[in-house]
Amino acid sequence: MASMADLDWVTYQKCVSQGDSTIFLPIGALEQHGPHMSMNPDVLIPTAISEAVAHKLSNAMVAPPIAYGYKSQQQSGGGNHMPGTTSLDGQTLTHTIRDVIKELARHGNRKIVMMNGHYENSMFIIEGIDLAIRELGWDAITNMNVMIISYWDFVEAPTIKLLYPDGFTGWDLEHGGVLETSLMLHLFPHLVDIDKIVDHPPATFPPYDMFPVNADLTPPSGTLSSAKNASEVKGEILMNVCVEGILHAVENVFNVDYVKSITKKTA
Secondary structure: OEEHHHOOHHHHHHHHOOOOOEEEEEEOOEOOOOOOEOOOHHHHHHHHHHHHHHHOOOOEEEOOOEOOOEOOOHHHHOOOOOOOOEOEOHHHHHHHHHHHHHHHHHHOOOEEEEEEOOHHHHHHHHHHHHHHHHHHHHOOOOOOEEEEEEHHHHOOHHHHHHHOOOOOOOHHHOOOOHHHHHHHHHHOHHHEOHHHOOOOOOOOOOOOOOOOOOHHHOOOOOOOOOOOOOOHHHHHHHHHHHHHHHHHHHHHHOOHHHHHHHHHHHO
């Protein structure tokens, strides 16, 4: 595994010129995650997972992450009104993703894994990929394969039951909660202060959104559920589950037969 940015261009060209390398592109956000944690988990966690998966693959590397994401939504991230949260317009994020994919394709890459760490990014990642593939087709590049992963989707029911013995409120309310705090305790413990965790019930919201948002609906801590049950041990479990699940998925999707079949259909 190599960090794309750490390579000289000659070495990089040799790695990607045949189109058989796999490039991981982490996408996150700069967003508050409560008083107990730094504002960059949405970048650090998907980057760390990308590095761990790429390390287990041959001819794989990790590109520098896209460190800003789409606007934090109140019912999944506390809201874009929170101090420190620094966001992009949807069009800006979409075009950034489109442009980076097209540049990676220009270098010779044909297999890209978009590793998302910020829930609100999802549809803009899809739009950026769609635009990139369409515009690459105008230049007769029809064999691009882009995979989208949100790492939490690989945390399946048995692990959820183990980590949340008192009940699971859902990923939307896990902002700054057990999942992210545990992973950060495992990966970047110096960026977590467990003494500052605010223990409060899960946030409650109406079954609709209003704009401008009613800031009073966001818990004062900025987190949407309590991180009191987070631990480094849980973070290690989550990391292992995500890495192994994502590794299996990437190996399965980017096998030679699959890529050939997709290329044949789109050529």
